Amino acid sequence: MTTETLKTDDGQLTIWFDGPVWDGHSKVATVGKCKFASAGAGTRLLQDAATLAHSEGATALIGPMEGDTWHAYRLISDRGERAAFLMEPSSADHDEAAFKAAGFEVVSSYFSASAPLSELPGPKPDDTEVFTVEAWDGTDPDKLFTQVYELSCAAFADNPFYKHIDLADFLAMYRPVVPLLKQDLILFARDRTGALVGFLFGIPNYAEGPAPKSVILKTYASSQKGAGHWLSYQFYVNAKALGFDTVIHALMHDDNLSAVRSGLNGADVFRRYALMGRNL
Structure with missing residues (x-):
């Protein structure tokens, strides 16, 4: 470059x-x-x-x-x-x-918004046999991020300003955050063959200190209808069980604003970006 x-x-x-x-x-x-x-x-x-x-x-x-x-x-x-x-x-x-x-x-x-986890996750999505949702097992972070990389490239390829990067460059970005990760905030959706059809990457908001009360929903992507709903539902359930009280929906495009406002009870847009x- x-x-x-x-x-x-x-x-x-x-x-x-x-x-x-x-x-x-x-x-x-x-x-x-x-x-x-x-x-x-x-x-x-x-x-x-x-x-x-x-x-x-x-x-x-x-x-x-x-x-x-x-x-x-x-x-x-x-x-x-x-x-x-x-x-x-x-x-x-x-x-x-x-x-x-x-x-x-x-x-x-773009914008970032927050919502109290006390008012989430809302109704449980309908049961499905098309895919299953599971948390990361905490092992082999390079394998984890390789899977995230492959689905991200496919899911985001048509986004404005998209540019492909190599796997090595992607891994170099994410390896430094591995010590900060919590397994229950890294979720995968897999189809019946075991193929990855969705992921959600969340992380505690350590900007608050070593025991943060807010958790960041950083990135998610899916190639299967309904996977995003299930991933976010399970994320909220897991985040509450871990003791967090607030979720931050980070850096969302403005086109998603109406969906966030209708889907999150009590959501508050607290920052805007350009x-x-x-x-x-």
């Missing part, structure tokens, strides 16, 4: 010249790892990044994004008052203004 870092006395950023497909552009670059002392400093660096990306043949620039959506991306557009949670994107309050002044506009919006883009 070809990158270049721009630094000044009042900021820095990194450009990835081989970003994901976006809006029909032939070549997209991304900009991430942004650290700006002020909105003005950020604007100047972003304008320099746009000039450099264009000189390398890019026709669009998006960010903040560290090369692809597997890595850190998005800025905080509405911070709210809740403390940051584990693995949440971070940005300065002036970052959005810097991007906008440099000619960027919002191209995708991905910015511009033509070159």
Whole structure:
């Protein structure tokens, strides 16, 4: 992956010249790892990044994004008052203004919401013989994440801003979190042949300290109708049994907002995020 870092006395950023497909552009670059002392400093660096990306043949620039959506991306557009949670994107309050002044506009919006586990999981889904749901057995984390990788690539391939990454790069991202994992928060749905048709990845919110009371529903995907409902139901049951009192639905696309509001009793959207883009 070809990158270049721009630094000044009042900021820095990194450009990835081989970003994901976006809006029909032939070549997209991304900009991430942004650290700006002020909105003005950020604007100047972003304008320099746009000039450099264009000189390398890019026709669009998006960010903040560290090369692809597997890595850190998005800025905080509405911070709210809740403390940051584990693995949440971070940005300065002036970052959005810097991007906008440099000619960027919002191209995708996201949110995080929380709900009390006392009001979940709701009615139990209908029994099914099509698949079974099981928790991770706690062994062979590379095998675990290889299965997650394979289903993720298939499930997310048609998502906006998708870009394929190699298994080795995927494992390198997730191995550091293995000591933080709890088996009952990592769930699989398998069909009658044993093939994986869905997964859910949850993790305690250790940003609260060593004994957190909130749990993060980080990622889930399924290729079988009904698997997502069963996975989330079992996740809530297991999280309550482990003593958590709040669930955080992390970094969901705005298109899912109505589903969250109707499906979660007492859900509270506490943070919003944006991905910015511009033509070159």
